[in-house]
Amino acid sequence: MNPVLETAERNEPFGNLEPEAIxxxxxxxxxxxxxLSVTTHQAIGKRYIVTAFMFLLLGxxxxxxxxxxxxxxxxxxxxxxxxxxxxxxxxxxxxFLFAVPVMEGMGVYFVPLMLGTRNVAFxxxxxxxxxxxxxxxxxxxGAALTNTAPDAGWFAYPPLSGPQYSPGKGVDVWAQMxxxxxxxxxxxxxxxxxxxxRMRAPGMSLNRMPLFCWGMLVQSFMVLFAMPAVMxxxxxxxxxxxxxxxxxxxxxxxxxxxLYQHIFWFFGHPEVYIIFIPALGMVSAIxxxxxxxxxxxxxxxxxxxxxxxxxxxxxxxxHMFATGLPQIGxxxxxxxxxxxxxxxxxIIFCWIATLWxxxxxxxxxxxxxxxxxxxxxxxxxxxxxxxxxxxxxxxxDSYFVVGHFHYxxxxxxxxxxxxxxxxxxxxxxxxxxxxxLGKIAFWILFFGFNLTFFPMHIVGLxxxxxxxxxxxxxxxxxxxxxxxxxxxxxxxxxGIVFIANVLTSRKSGAPAGNDPWEAGTLEWATSSPPxxxxxxxxxxxxxxxxxxxxxxxxxxxxxxxSDRREVLVTSVLDAEPHHRYVLPGSTIWPxxxxxxLSVGLVGSIFAFSGYFVASAxxxxxxxxxxxxxxxxxxxx
Amino acid sequence: xxxxxxxxxxxxxxxxxxxxxxxxxxxxxxxAHLGLFFLALLTAIYIVVITFALLPLMRRHRGIDQxxxxxxxxxxxxxxxxxxxxxxxxxxxxxxxxFGLITVSVSTSKATSGSPPRPDxxxxxxxxxxxxxxxxxxxxxxxxxxxxxxxxxxxxxxPVMIRGTSTDVIHSFWVPNLxxxxxxxxxxxxIDWIQADRPGRYRGQCAEFCGLQHAHMALWVVxxxxxxxxxxxxxxxxxxxxxxxxxxxxxxxxxMDYACVLCHTxxxxxxxxxxxPDLTHLASRLTIAAGTxxxxxxxxxxxxxxxxxxxxxNHMATVPIRPEDMQPLLEYLESxx
Numbered sequence: 001m002n003p004v005l006e007t008a009e010r011n012e013p014f015g016n017l018e019p020e021a022i023x024x025x026x027x028x029x030x031x032x033x034x035x036l037s038v039t040t041h042q043a044i045g046k047r048y049i050v051t052a053f054m055f056l057l058l059g060x061x062x063x064x065x066x067x068x069x070x071x072x073x074x075x076x077x078x079x080x081x082x083x084x085x086x087x088x089x090x091x092x093x094x095x096f097l098f099a100v101p102v103m104e105g106m107g108v109y110f111v112p113l114m115l116g117t118r119n120v121a122f123x124x125x126x127x128x129x130x131x132x133x134x135x136x137x138x139x140x141x142g143a144a145l146t147n148t149a150p151d152a153g154w155f156a157y158p159p160l161s162g163p164q165y166s167p168g169k170g171v172d173v174w175a176q177m178x179x180x181x182x183x184x185x186x187x188x189x190x191x192x193x194x195x196x197x198r199m200r201a202p203g204m205s206l207n208r209m210p211l212f213c214w215g216m217l218v219q220s221f222m223v224l225f226a227m228p229a230v231m232x233x234x235x236x237x238x239x240x241x242x243x244x245x246x247x248x249x250x251x252x253x254x255x256x257x258x259l260y261q262h263i264f265w266f267f268g269h270p271e272v273y274i275i276f277i278p279a280l281g282m283v284s285a286i287x288x289x290x291x292x293x294x295x296x297x298x299x300x301x302x303x304x305x306x307x308x309x310x311x312x313x314x315x316x317x318x319h320m321f322a323t324g325l326p327q328i329g330x331x332x333x334x335x336x337x338x339x340x341x342x343x344x345x346x347i348i349f350c351w352i353a354t355l356w357x358x359x360x361x362x363x364x365x366x367x368x369x370x371x372x373x374x375x376x377x378x379x380x381x382x383x384x385x386x387x388x389x390x391x392x393x394x395x396x397d398s399y400f401v402v403g404h405f406h407y408x409x410x411x412x413x414x415x416x417x418x419x420x421x422x423x424x425x426x427x428x429x430x431x432x433x434x435x436x437l438g439k440i441a442f443w444i445l446f447f448g449f450n451l452t453f454f455p456m457h458i459v460g461l462x463x464x465x466x467x468x469x470x471x472x473x474x475x476x477x478x479x480x481x482x483x484x485x486x487x488x489x490x491x492x493x494x495g496i497v498f499i500a501n502v503l504t505s506r507k508s509g510a511p512a513g514n515d516p517w518e519a520g521t522l523e524w525a526t527s528s529p530p531x532x533x534x535x536x537x538x539x540x541x542x543x544x545x546x547x548x549x550x551x552x553x554x555x556x557x558x559x560x561x562s563d564r565r566e567v568l569v570t571s572v573l574d575a576e577p578h579h580r581y582v583l584p585g586s587t588i589w590p591x592x593x594x595x596x597l598s599v600g601l602v603g604s605i606f607a608f609s610g611y612f613v614a615s616a617x618x619x620x621x622x623x624x625x626x627x628x629x630x631x632x633x634x635x636x
Numbered sequence: 637x638x639x640x641x642x643x644x645x646x647x648x649x650x651x652x653x654x655x656x657x658x659x660x661x662x663x664x665x666x667x668a669h670l671g672l673f674f675l676a677l678l679t680a681i682y683i684v685v686i687t688f689a690l691l692p693l694m695r696r697h698r699g700i701d702q703x704x705x706x707x708x709x710x711x712x713x714x715x716x717x718x719x720x721x722x723x724x725x726x727x728x729x730x731x732x733x734x735f736g737l738i739t740v741s742v743s744t745s746k747a748t749s750g751s752p753p754r755p756d757x758x759x760x761x762x763x764x765x766x767x768x769x770x771x772x773x774x775x776x777x778x779x780x781x782x783x784x785x786x787x788x789x790x791x792x793x794x795p796v797m798i799r800g801t802s803t804d805v806i807h808s809f810w811v812p813n814l815x816x817x818x819x820x821x822x823x824x825x826x827i828d829w830i831q832a833d834r835p836g837r838y839r840g841q842c843a844e845f846c847g848l849q850h851a852h853m854a855l856w857v858v859x860x861x862x863x864x865x866x867x868x869x870x871x872x873x874x875x876x877x878x879x880x881x882x883x884x885x886x887x888x889x890x891x892m893d894y895a896c897v898l899c900h901t902x903x904x905x906x907x908x909x910x911x912x913p914d915l916t917h918l919a920s921r922l923t924i925a926a927g928t929x930x931x932x933x934x935x936x937x938x939x940x941x942x943x944x945x946x947x948x949x950n951h952m953a954t955v956p957i958r959p960e961d962m963q964p965l966l967e968y969l970e971s972x973x
Contacts, residue, residue: 080848080948153845159822160805160847165766251823257806258821293711296719322808322844323819324826327750331742338734345730346723348685353719355692357711362693373689381678384734388741390667390748391674393816394656397808397843463654463812465843468851472927475654475839 019536021562026118026532028586037586039123040532041112044130046428048105051134052098058141059093060495062086064488067452071485073473083469084151085170089144091154092174095271096181097137099413103278104129104188106420107216111192113427113523113530114210116201116539118567119583121194122187124590124625129187131594136180139602143173150174153467155264156238158249158257163242172605175239179601182227185274189223192216199567200575201522202540202557207302210521210544211288211295214302215281218309222270222277225313230267233260244608258323265316273312275409277305279416280347283369286416286423287351289519290366291358294545297350304343311339321392330389337387344380348373363517364438368419371446375411379404382457397467400460406453418445418498425505426512430528433509437501441494448490455480455487520545538568593621654839656812660859661831662795663748663815670744674737681733748815752795752829760788762800764807764820764842767849767950768913768926773869774799782872783901785913786926789858791865795831805847811840811857819844832859841927848949854927868920875904876916876972887968890961895953902972912952918972925950933966940965 028038038044066086069078078086108126112119120126143149150170152161161171196217200209209217237248237260247253249260284295295301317325317333351373360366382404385391395401418441425433459480464471471477515524524547526535537556543549557577560566565583570576600614659665747753759774773782790796800809800820810817811830818828832838842853860868879885891897892906899912907915918924921931925947929935940962943952957965 080851084845084848084850157806157844160845165805165847257823296716297723300723322817323821324824327745330745331738334741335738338738341734342727342730346727348689349723349726352685352689352692353723355689357715357719358692360692370690370693374686377682377685377689381682384678384737385671385674388670388674388737389745390741390816391671393749393818394664394667394671394812396817397810397845461656461812463656463810463839463841465810465841465850467845468841470851 018562019531022533022536023531025563025565028532033588034586036591037127037588039119039127039584039586039590041108041120041123041126042530042532042534044126045105045107045109047130048101048108048133051130051137052102052105055093055097055137056102057495059090059098060492062090062093064492066090067485067488069469070471070481072482073471073475073478075470078469080469081151084153084467085144085149087467088150088153088156088174089140092140092150092177094409095154095275096178097133097140099275099409100185100271101133101181102417103219103275103413104185106282106417107192107219107278108188109428110424110523111195111213111216112199113526113534114213114521115196115199115204116522116525116535116541117195117199118533118535118538118565120191121199121583122191123583124587125187125191128590128594129184129191131591132180132187132598133184135594135598136177136184139180139598140173140177143170148173155268156234158238158241158255158260159251161238161242162250162252163245164250164252166242169605172239172242175234175242176601176605178230178234180598182231185223185227189220189227192220193224196220197572198569198578200570201538202568202570202575202577203542204570205574206572207299208541208544210281211284211298211301211305212278212281214305215278215284218305219274219277222274222309222312226267226270226274229263230271233263233267237263243605258320261320261323262316265319266313268319269316270309270312272405272408273308276412277308279372279413280305282416282420282423283351283372285519285521286363286365286369286419287354287358288521288545289423289517290361290363290369291354292361292518293354293358294520295350296353296357297346298544301347301350304346307343308340311336311343315340315387318387318392321389322396334387334389338384341380341384348377361517363422364433364435364442365419365423367439367442368415368422371442372411372415372419375407375415375446375449379407379411383408395460397465398460399456399464399466402466403453403456403460406449406456410449410453415445418442421502423517424523425502425509426516427523427528427530429506429509430512431505431507431509432512432516433505434501437497437505441497441501444494444497445491448487448492448494450487451490452484452487455483459484515547518547520548522546533565587625589621589625593618593625596621653837654812654841656816658813660813660836660838661815661833663829663831664813665833666744666748667816670740673740677733677737749828751827752797752831754795757795757797757829758790759797759799760790762788762798762809762820764800764802764809764846764853766804766847767842767853767947769809769853769855770913771855773872780873782869783903783914784872784917785915785921786854786923787856787858787921789860789865789868790830790832791862792832792835792859794862795829798828798830799825800828801825806844807842807846807853808844809840810843811838811855813838814840814857817843830857832857835859835861837922839927849947852926852928852947852950854923856922856927858922871920871973872917876902877904879968879971883964884968884971886961887964887966887971890957890965891968894957894961895955899953915969915972919970920973925952933970936969937962937966 028034069075069083148169152166152171156171156174159165196213240246241248241250247255249255249257251257288294315333315336318337321330386395422433422438459477464477512528514528522539525539540555540557542553546554557568565585566580567583569578569581571578596617597614600610600617603613604610659668761772761774763770769786771784771788775781800818802820802822807820808817809820814830814832818826836859838857840855842850879888897907899909901908901914903916924931924936924939928947939946943950944954
């Protein structure tokens with residue numbers, strides 16, 4: 001039977017399929033085995049988000065320790081060894097264990113909801129990706145807590161990170177942890193691309209897709225091209241140089257340390273956009289929900305997102321201006337770096353137009369969006385300065401750069417993320433978050449952030465270099481550093497208010513209903529929190545904001561079976577219904593595969609034979625994963 | 637005299653000595669001017685953008701919080717068209733401004749980096765090693781080559797070409813008052829030039845993370861009028877004089893008997909170690925341990941006795957020197973002017 005499209009009343013459950021039957025099909029098993037077997041995207045998305053948030057807290061505590069050490073000159077609170085470990089672990093945690101995974105988690109949770117489908121395209125791969133990420137994080141912090149933390153900085157330049165100057169296992173752990181998190185990111189990228197291109201609700205042609213999904217699509221393609229580069233740099237080159245004596249980047253053996261920098265930053269710069277582009281999608285969603293209109297200039301915003309992704313791969317050398325490259329090449333990378341300002345500018349202009357022409361409902365979430373604009377645009381301005389070679393040569397590797405990238409990353413990703421937590425909190429939990437506390441948390445965080453990071457620009461131009469564990473009194477950096485330390489503790493206070501708000505609102509917030517903001521996109525067309533199957537009946541749409549459209553313009557899909565995990569596959573461009581597709585059910589094999597691979601990959605840090613163990617155990621897991629069976633979904 | 641000294645030391649202390657915002661020479665000044673131009677222009681743009689972003693908050697419908705939420709708001713087509721035109725204009729303005737910024741940036745880059753503009757420049761080879769700087773004044777006449785460490789003197793008004801490399805990990809040479817930074821990379825030689833247009837002492841420090849003691853890898857650039865520079869240079873050319881008084885002679889013997897001699901060079905003696913800094917003119921320097929401590933007898937004694945507590949992890953060996961040998965050694969080292 002082919003799917004049929006029918007119309008439905010606004011905010012009524014789409015269709016008339018029995019919820020009990022579909023609920024039974026999509027229910028997760030109970031108990032520990034059930035918990036390890038979960039493949040529903042909401043559960044895995046939430047696991048990503050909660051795990052990443054734990055790493056954010058750890059990274060934040062590390063930052064506080066560093067700020068304490070730097071609060072006065074010649075401080076002896078931390079020694080150089082401990083301090084070097086702290087900033088390495090802090091940077092690595094924030095980039096690899098927090099920022100990327102939390103964005104992936106938001107994508108995993110919301111993309112199927114916003115597209116009007118039941119799960120991601122490859123639910124088992126999704127579970128596998130999460131377990132690999134968790135294993136990488138546990139490996140890294142397990143090592144850190146047993147005093148095997150890496151201490152060569154989060155980009156681990158050789159030769160400092162090479163076998164000669166970083167003996168011990170710290171850098172190996174660092175490099176292998178990247179393998180874990182990049183495998184995880186690649187899994188999410190592959191499944192989100194497949195989901196977004198083939199599982200959108202019928203009628204959701206690409207030009208009707210929510211901007212957040214566009215952001216995740218662009219980000220996923222960037223992950224596909226960027227993450228293999230960092231695995232080449234960290235695992236193939238650096239780790240093999242260290243563990244089996246290859247000669248890729250070790251100058252003592254004829255290797256080239258600059259090769260590593262090129263490949264690392266070919267990943268490293270797009271990485272910033274991998275974090276930032278989903279955040280742009282979140283800002284767009286919050287803005288739509290809080291101004292009661294679609295983002296102005298949707299096609300321009302989409303094209304700018306795509307253009308940003310392309311240009312982001314062409315400007316990695318601005319991290320390497322001081323290495324002494326030919327001048328003509330430097331000019332090219334200056335121009336490319338500044339080009340990013342054009343497309344980012346277009347997006348900002350479109351948002352400003354949205355704010356001007358919309359009806360602003362000043363929610364806590366929108367506070368974070370305004371905070372994002374104020375902070376991020378400043379980070380963009382210092383970014384333009386850093387694109388200029390002469391200015392870069394003064395500012396590079398100084399606290400000016402530390403200030404700049406915290407403005408871009410915290411302003412550009414963390415503020416939108418916090419806004420998104422407030423905006424989508426009702427969807428996550430079924431309850432409203434306390435708006436007043438949310439606004440208080442915003443103001444504390446906003447003030448604390450600027451107090452911490454603005455003085456860094458000044459002290460950086462005054463010559464303070466990055467990654468120094470102490471400084472003499474004569475250089476006159478103490479006042480700015482003291483301000484920054486005070487700011488860091490203000491951020492801690494804001495974080496505590498936010499966490500308290502989440503914990504109390506989760507239990508006692510006002511019930512939210514399906515669509516508390518009366519927003520226009522599909523994630524609001526189902527219950528809060530959504531059931532495992534998201535929608536009893538899959539929606540079909542014919543406008544960009546189906547919940548704002550007239551009654552006659554919304555409908556649902558019938559002819560889908562409720563006794564197996566069926567989803568609808570639609571065409572790439574126009575989302576015309578194509579065929580029904582049965583998703584595999586819950587299974588423990590992704591967990592087993594990830595556990596086996598992890599044991600082997602961790603072992604490979606100590607002996608090369610670990611790779612064979614990883615292959616063997618991984619193979620066993622994959623055999624179980626793909627073992628032919630006759631489950632419910634195979635019955636006619 | 638004492639008062640003058642006090643005043644001048646205050647003047648030095650009050651003046652930022654390691655900052656890109658108080659340039660002391662041509663390249664740093666061009667960069668600072670470029671920076672001010674960028675800063676002024678971008679600040680103006682920032683204020684305009686943020687004003688436009690925040691203005692809707694003022695215009696917002698009063699009391700909307702009390703009103704029930706209405707359905708989505710659809711502005712008229714005329715409004716949308718007007719907005720689209722404004723965004724187009726803003727985008728064109730952005731592109732034009734960026735073109736201008738690229739142009740001035742590239743022209744400043746040409747003027748400030750690469751080889752120095754004058755052929756008569758001094759050539760100084762900087763070799764960075766964990767965690768100190770070797771300074772070598774190149775000269776075609778081998779007898780005019782000067783070796784120093786952690787401190788370089790330069791003549792005011794004359795460009796100095798820096799040829800930099802590293803023996804171990806990547807370091808970066810940065811004296812912000814004089815020039816932007818340049819990485820020193822093992823197996824490569826990078827070229828840059830600095831120039832000071834007024835006398836002064838300018839502090840620089842390693843800008844690329846290089847391991848445990850990255851924080852204590854500073855160097856001083858002392859800019860002097862040409863005649864005083866020549867004076868300094870000719871003194872540095874001299875080998876260490878043989879000590880005349882018996883205490884210093886004893887000190888020299890101590891230096892040669894202990895492990896010191898294995899790593900350090902003192903020209904004019906048998907000490908020819910290449911691992912640590914050249915000590916031929918140690919006493920003429922402002923600091924010891926790469927800018928970590930002011931150079932005086934007490935600090936020198938502490939440094940020799942226990943370098944690991946002052947600069948944990950550094951590569952100077954802790955040499956157990958008998959107490960009765962310490963005083964002569966210090967006397968001798970203090971005499972190496």
